[in-house]
Amino acid sequence: MLFIEKRKYFYIFSTILILAGIISMFAQGFNLGIDFKGGAILRYKMDPSISAAEVRATVEDLKVVDEANIQKSGDEFFIRTTEVDQNQTNIITKGLQAKFKDVTYQSVESVGATMGSELTRNAVLSVLVALALMLVYITFRFEWAFGVAAVFALFHDVLIVVGLFSIFQWQIDSAFIAAILTIIGFSINDTIVIFDRVRENLRMKKKDELPTLLNKSIMQTMNRSVNTVLTCLFPLVTLYFFGGSTIKTFVLTMLIGFIFGAYSSICVASPVYYEIKQRG
Amino acid sequence: MRKNTSIAIILAIIIALGMLTYFLNKPIVNNLDLGLDLSGGLHVVLEAQESAGQKVTADTIQKSVGILRTRVDKLGVSEPIIYPQGQKRVVVELAGVQDPEQAIDVIKNTAQLEFWDQNGKVLVTGKHLKDAKTTVNQGGEGAEVNIEFDKEGSRLFAEATQANIGKPISIVLDKKVVSAPTVNEAITGGSARITGNFTAKEAEDLAVLLRSGALPVSFKIMEKRTVGPTLGSDSLDKSVKAGLMGLIAILIFMLGYYRLPGLIADISMVLYSVLVLGTMALFGSVLTLPGIAAFALSIGMAVDANVIIYEHIKEELRTGKTIKASIESGFKRAFWTIFDANLTTLIAAVVLMYFGTGPIKGFAVTLSIGIVASMLVALTFTRYLLVLSADITKSHKLYGV
Numbered sequence: 001m002l003f004i005e006k007r008k009y010f011y012i013f014s015t016i017l018i019l020a021g022i023i024s025m026f027a028q029g030f031n032l033g034i035d036f037k038g039g040a041i042l043r044y045k046m047d048p049s050i051s052a053a054e055v056r057a058t059v060e061d062l063k064v065v066d067e068a069n070i071q072k073s074g075d076e077f078f079i080r081t082t083e084v085d086q087n088q089t090n091i092i093t094k095g096l097q098a099k100f101k102d103v104t105y106q107s108v109e110s111v112g113a114t115m116g117s118e119l120t121r122n123a124v125l126s127v128l129v130a131l132a133l134m135l136v137y138i139t140f141r142f143e144w145a146f147g148v149a150a151v152f153a154l155f156h157d158v159l160i161v162v163g164l165f166s167i168f169q170w171q172i173d174s175a176f177i178a179a180i181l182t183i184i185g186f187s188i189n190d191t192i193v194i195f196d197r198v199r200e201n202l203r204m205k206k207k208d209e210l211p212t213l214l215n216k217s218i219m220q221t222m223n224r225s226v227n228t229v230l231t232c233l234f235p236l237v238t239l240y241f242f243g244g245s246t247i248k249t250f251v252l253t254m255l256i257g258f259i260f261g262a263y264s265s266i267c268v269a270s271p272v273y274y275e276i277k278q279r280g
Numbered sequence: 281m282r283k284n285t286s287i288a289i290i291l292a293i294i295i296a297l298g299m300l301t302y303f304l305n306k307p308i309v310n311n312l313d314l315g316l317d318l319s320g321g322l323h324v325v326l327e328a329q330e331s332a333g334q335k336v337t338a339d340t341i342q343k344s345v346g347i348l349r350t351r352v353d354k355l356g357v358s359e360p361i362i363y364p365q366g367q368k369r370v371v372v373e374l375a376g377v378q379d380p381e382q383a384i385d386v387i388k389n390t391a392q393l394e395f396w397d398q399n400g401k402v403l404v405t406g407k408h409l410k411d412a413k414t415t416v417n418q419g420g421e422g423a424e425v426n427i428e429f430d431k432e433g434s435r436l437f438a439e440a441t442q443a444n445i446g447k448p449i450s451i452v453l454d455k456k457v458v459s460a461p462t463v464n465e466a467i468t469g470g471s472a473r474i475t476g477n478f479t480a481k482e483a484e485d486l487a488v489l490l491r492s493g494a495l496p497v498s499f500k501i502m503e504k505r506t507v508g509p510t511l512g513s514d515s516l517d518k519s520v521k522a523g524l525m526g527l528i529a530i531l532i533f534m535l536g537y538y539r540l541p542g543l544i545a546d547i548s549m550v551l552y553s554v555l556v557l558g559t560m561a562l563f564g565s566v567l568t569l570p571g572i573a574a575f576a577l578s579i580g581m582a583v584d585a586n587v588i589i590y591e592h593i594k595e596e597l598r599t600g601k602t603i604k605a606s607i608e609s610g611f612k613r614a615f616w617t618i619f620d621a622n623l624t625t626l627i628a629a630v631v632l633m634y635f636g637t638g639p640i641k642g643f644a645v646t647l648s649i650g651i652v653a654s655m656l657v658a659l660t661f662t663r664y665l666l667v668l669s670a671d672i673t674k675s676h677k678l679y680g681v
Contacts, residue, residue, distance in 0.1 A: 085501075086381045109505040115325070126635035130628045137627060141620055177636075182577065182647070185628035189581070192621040193588065200613070224584075224591045231533060231587070232580035235526025239576060242522035244515025250570065254577070 007271035021163015033173035038113030183257030190265035311561035315568030408433025412490035423483035434470030578650025585658035
């Protein structure tokens with residue numbers, strides 16, 4: 001396979017995806033969860049035949065919160081609203097119980113707005129620290145061109161996943177950060193395995209031309225790349241379809257991240273390494 | 281002969297591992313604390329509020345943690361988790377609380393008791409309290425809290441009442457007047473009653489607060505999460521089942537694709553799982569939903585180590601080497617690949633552990649333990665089993681070549 005020769009197509013594909021994501025970030029921003037912007041989520045179990053609109057009307061009639069956004073998933077109802085205290089929670093619970101039958105209060109999460117900005121700061125900081133440390137390690141164990149190419153591929157993965165979250169307006173909560181960081185961890189893992197092979201092939205006495213050598217290295221590790229992605233996808237797919245509703249977003253982020261992580265290791269990291277080598 | 285010995289050793293290892301898993305199963309499950317998202321409960325983040333002339337120091341926070349612990353203990357909550365976070369915050373986690381509303385009330389109140397004269401001058405404070413008890417009035421209507429002053433407090437209170445005969449003294453809790461009875465005579469016995477429109481429950485909570493002492497600063501609730509246990513156990517059951525399904529899929533895949541080494545990978549995976557869960561139980565880690573996800577994923581990484589090793593071995597086999605020689609050189613080449621790949625991932629996990637809070641931390645801890653365990657198992661146990669299994673057959677077919 002001519003991965004290096006065909007790199008233009010990968011660049012175009014990635015650029016389109018990333019640009020679309022960036023445009024969406026500016027145009028419609030993110031659907032931030034309460035972990036980031038503050039607010040509350042109340043969860044109730046109710047008869048699935050009750051509609052979200054009915055619930056919204058009931059909650060708004062109580063006049064305890066300014067706005068209520070109702071999400072329904074089977075018999076689970078999520079009421080998103082501004083920060084609430086215990087008293088307001090009780091009024092809402094009683095109000096729902098008075099109107100509908102068999103209402104079970106499940107949980108409330110309420111987060112102050114300042115907590116969110118701190119979380120964002122911590123998240124960005126930890127991503128940058130992790131990237132810097134990985135760059136140092138790869139430079140130390142390989143050479144700097146590998147490090148730059150690997151970190152470039154990671155930025156690519158993070159940008160694509162974050163962009164997709166903006167495009168589809170999926171909700172971003174604190175588990176999202178954990179997922180992003182895991183993607184970074186796995187994508188780098190993938191990239192390192194390929195680069196490790198490149199390093200090994202570079203040490204051979206009879207060396208190929210760089211594009212051929214890179215293509216060969218990718219093909220030699222292809223079996224492993226496919227098998228590893230497959231085995232990692234097994235638990236993710238079962239967790240997504242059969243796991244609890246609380247970890248759905250988290251698992252979704254991972255699924256997307258894994259696929260793009262594997263893609264970027266093959267189609268972005270190695271070509272970028274080639275570009276650096278060719279110019280330097 | 282060597283073939284039979286090898287088979288015997290491998291069988292013995294399988295049986296030993298099976299028994300180990302069987303006997304460790306209970307202690308591990310019992311020792312793994314479930315996080316709030318699984319067991320249900322209350323998670324509150326409080327932030328100390330600085331006011332004029334009252335700086336929040338590490339000492340204030342430390343003191344507050346102690347006082348909060350006393351209060352929560354008196355609520356009868358088992359194993360509360362209370363810890364300072366950053367410079368000004370305290371996190372309180374109570375698993376399995378029946379009445380989160382009451383718990384929040386008890387936690388967030390400063391419980392600064394003061395007695396004021398008519399002009400708002402402070403006469404005595406809660407610092408001088410020795411005890412506080414509840415008395416329910418007959419007929420169950422209204423309850424009151426009886427307080428007892430220490431020596432200094434008794435003296436101050438006697439002086440105060442002496443000076444204010446015929447005038448009201450306000451009983452003030454957290455700057456709010458609870459009641460303002462008029463003093464009939466000097467009270468020298470060192471005890472007083474706080475009446476108000478208390479229910480028995482409210483009076484009991486107030487007594488708990490007064491007995492535990494006042495917080496040195498006032499706190500504001502920054503974050504509050506209560507999770508009903510039904511939600512938790514529902515998610516837990518589902519996620520555990522889903523995780524198991526994914527695990528079985530991996531085991532079948534490995535066996536089908538890699539044959540004999542696949543079987544060895546499967547045996548290693550069982551040891552790996554026992555090792556990771558056992559370590560978590562030993563360290564008293566809290567198992568959360570993201571933690572379960574991290575565990576499922578770290579299994580994926582552990583399998584990856586095996587995949588890397590086997591791909592290398594297959595390559596060596598194709599060059600015409602014997603099985604034993606292929607295993608040796610395959611391992612040698614796989615070692616640094618696995619080492620570099622896992623270490624870079626570990627760097628990310630440790631950064632996460634260091635910066636992360638709550639669920640993220642749980643995720644990072646599990647992932648870190650998983651990565652270390654996966655390297656250990658792959659590079660020692662799996663290697664030993666593979667070398668043993670090389671005696672069993674000379675057929676490359678069993679290695680999927």
